[in-house]
Amino acid sequence: MAEAHQAVAFQFTVSPEGIDLQLSHVAFKEIYLSGVRSWKKKCNQLRNGFVTGVYPASPSSWLFMVTAILVTQYSRLDPSMGMIDKIKEHLPVSGYLSDQGMNILSAATFSTVLWLALIMTMRSILKMLLCYHGWMYEEHGKMSNTTKIWLALVKMFAGRKPMLYSYQASLPRLPVPALKDTMQKYLESIRPLTTDAEFQRMAALARDFEQTLGPRLQWYLKLKSWWASNYVSDWWEEYVYLRGRGPLMVNSNYYAMDFIYVTPTPVQAARAGNLVYAMMMYRRKLVQEEIKPMLIQGCLPMCSAQWERMFNTTRIPGMEGDSIQHLQDSRHIAVYHAGRFFRVLLYHNGRMLRPRELQAQFQSILGDPTPPSPGEEKLPALTAGERDPWARARNAFFQTGQNEQSLSIVEKAAFFVTLDTSEQGLREPNPGQSLDAYAKSLLHGRCCDRWFDKSFTLIVYRNGKSGLNAEHSWADAPIVGHLWEYCLATDAFTLGYDAYGNCKGDMDPNVPPPQKLQWEIPPECEAVIMQSFRVAYNLASDIDFHAFTFKDFGKGLIKKCRTSPDGFIQLALQLAHFRDKKKFCLTYEASMTRLFREGRTETVRSCTIESCNFVKAMMDPTQDDSARLHLFRVAAEKHQNLYRQAMTGAGIDRHLFCLYVVSKYLGLDSPFLREVLSEPWRLSTSQTPIQQLELFDLQNHPDYVSCGGGFGPVDDNGYGVSYIIVGEDLINFHVSCKVSSPETDAHRFGLNIRNAMTDIALLFKANKKFAARGDQ
Structure with a gap:
């Protein structure tokens, strides 16, 4: 009961001899130390809040600004063009300060206002610069002059030694995609998964939605995007997670x-x-x-919320x-x-x-x-x-x-x-x-x-x-x-x-x-x-799980093939799934939208017309490896473009989700949205990124590698696949599915993934000259 006694700071007993007061020095010491820690924390929060609030400037820059203005004053120069004298006339403390004190106070006031205006200007310029995403669509290793100038400007206005939340006020808001673009991209994504009759029916529903209910819902979304920090995140948290009634x-x-x-x-x-x-x-x-806030290319900030x-x-x-x-x-x-x-x-x-x-x-x-x-x-x-x-x-x-x-x-x-x-x-x-x-x-x-x-x-x-x-x-x-x-x-x-x-x-x-x-x-x-x-x-x-390491090759070999490691793995998953189930399915790959304020995730629909063409060629014995490799490159480039669009706010699934939420708030029913939101994700995938490579020395400590992580299947008849690319020669996979499903088997799918990865790598080995030409 020692902790119970320490919880009481003092005890007293009333007796005929008087009051016997017993103080617990241990308890008082704990109370004192707790208070000191609490006040230290509050002071740190105030300091951090101030430093973050004035970023990309620093508190010392204010002192520099005030000193510079005062020096010009004593040099009989007036950079304020009369504003300092105007401020001096209207200061309410004129009766308490000398003329010199009034000069200093008015100059300091003008300097502070000028300093704050410069901070707001720098933030606005940085926010506009961060809205540019053309750099993401350029070929790796080939940077245009426009991007070089843009990158130099970002580094100029991004400041130095940022704290975790320094960039939050400078991040742009997530844009609302054009309704027409979302409809077009949605129909393109379902084309390889539907028959001609099914596609025509969905195309008609999409056209009707775009012309009737869609513009009204879109107007509400744009209104929210102007007002809220992020038009998706709060609804995503509430309706996808907190309103869910099933087991976590x-x-x-x-x-x-x-x-x-x-x-x-x-x-x-x-x-x-x-x-x-x-x-x-x-x-x-x-x-x-x-x-440190997460930075792309060392200077492009991601949201830390x-x-x-x-x-x-x-x-x-x-x-x-x-x-x-x-x-x-x-x-x-x-x-x-x-x-x-x-x-x-x-x-x-x-x-x-x-x-x-x-x-x-x-x-x-x-x-x-x-x-x-x-x-x-x-x-x-x-x-x-x-x-x-x-x-x-x-x-x-x-x-x-x-x-x-x-x-x-x-x-x-x-x-x-x-x-x-x-x-x-x-x-x-x-x-x-x-x-x-x-x-x-x-x-x-x-x-x-x-x-x-x-x-x-x-x-x-x-x-x-x-x-x-x-x-x-x-x-x-x-x-x-x-x-x-x-x-x-x-x-x-x-x-x-x-x-x-x-x-x-x-x-x-x-x-x-x-x-x-x-x-x-x-x-x-x-x-x-x-x-x-x-x-x-x-x-x-009911959960069947298979976690395994793939050691045949890693991103080192994939990069030599001049393709994206993520695109390579996603196409391997498409090939593995087709071999596993003999059909294509709606595929979810998680992408982040943290280039925007309070951004979370967006969906990359990895099953595309191009990926299906590649898989069909791999399954067709009459196709040669050169044709297969050509189709692989087309499909990989398509996947990369979809990933870029998702990262830059041009994805479709969060837009469709928010349109659906607005329709429910308005009490309106949309057959198109109802059907879109009910489509099952039979293959759900996610890459686990390694974000702090500097913490691990894989050359001297090659065994200190993480196996990554995983999650359960999203659909009762589908697979959940997580993967982590470790170093140059290792990729770890985590595959989950339901035992009760007659369609799935985690170990069978794992074997198909291994074989698909190897078969795609063999395409490059068999076509070295073709691969080196870049498919030109």
Whole structure:
């Protein structure tokens, strides 16, 4: 009960001898240190807000401006053309200052106004420059003079040493595509997937929509785009994620894996200690805005808004829709192990716990023999099942007493940690099967040992392997990937372990131990928990997963073939899918729109007329390799153009989605939009980017490569495919599908992917002269 005593700052007892006052110096010290930390944080936020608010200028430039104006004043020059004298006449403090003081104050006022005007001008110019995307359509290695001049201007106005959010005010808004263009691109995308009669019917629906209801809906969207920071993102978050009533597990949440070949330590508590410490270091950098904004070509900024809710964030279930609860700070994490919940404080004596101290905290939990209280063991299953039962249970059983307090600790934690009782990773005697099991474990676990509502759950296994499971509504995978890259690199190369696999450094033995959370789960609530568990268990049991490494070649060879690695892989997936199912399907590839403010994702429809022509040629034994290679190049170029359009706001799927939302707000029914939004994505794909190559030295440490991450299938009869391009010679794939579907098999599709990649590479080897000519 040590922590309970420390929670009371003073106690007093009234007796015949008087009042006996007992002060707790420890408690007062904690209160004092907490206050100091809070004020430091507020001061940092004010400072960061000011520095970001005046970017691309700097606070020191204001002093330079004031000094320069004052020097000209004393030189009897007036760069203000009389404005300083006008300001001097209207200053309300003329009766309190000398004439010299009035001169200085009026000059400083004029300098400040001029400085702010220059900042606004620089931001406006930078925003206009960032609206240009012609550079993206130029051939790699061949930059036009226009782009060179534009790039020089961007570097001139972009400023130096930006903080994480420095560019937010300078990013352009996402444009609303022309309705005519979206209709044309949509019809082009479905042409290879429909018969002539089906296409004519959809073309008629599209023409009718474009001429009647479409312009009205388009007007509302344009109005929103002028007013809102982003005309898509808030509706995307609400209707695609928060309004969803199905389980988050498998359907929405995704995962990230540890290193493939290396486990830095086999000591579970030590690995958890280092990783948690690395995450807290990352959070500190995030709060202080020291994380560098993502830049393309070293100077073109991408939106950083999604970083804001990485920590201290939980998705709260509701009856009609969920909500996102984000706190400015949290001083603890919630930990789950063997059916029990614990709170681990992250600070002691005003400082963050060291890795060795965190290891001791986790070791204490691992050694705690206390059994779970009734209903506690499978309590997290509430977050794995349907959302409405969880919302009703939360309102009925977690609003008072110990349940309310314990749930508040979980939901207000910086993040969630699961000390898993199983062992995972690439293990003998069957490495392939163990990697599949590892992926499934990260995706859904035992359905009752991850808090799927938290922004992310750190999972550390008994053998020291680790991974993340992330909730999707608050941000997309690259944001979580950036955190995970930092944590893996910091854990392995900065913090390290001693010869026994323990965390390095000293520890304070007076750090309070973890606090076990208490629950009072009534039988009615246990019934809801078990129902959610059964739903989640059935869903998890139906997931077939295949994670594998492709080592035959990587982006090094693909680039020598003068083609895009992503385009190469996407065409290989089209070929593999046709071989797998003997038909084409609507294909989703995720692309980012973070060149715009608050941008998230757009869809690249990878199944095109050109890709289908290439696949048909590959399946036709009468076609020669030269013709196939020609069709490959045409299809790859088409894919790259679609990817560029998606990145630059000219995609079609977010536009169609928002048109549909507007139609629902207006109470109007559109047969065209209703049919478009109901089309199934039988092949859903995503590339996991490596964003911080400087953190990993693959030449000296070639085994320290990540396996990337994955997600569940989007369609019951389809595949989900994630891939990560690592270094020059490795590509990792994650394939998911439903066991219950007679059409799919993850391992069969994985084999088809391998064969398709190899067969396309053979086209270039068989046509070296043809490939070298660039298909001219």
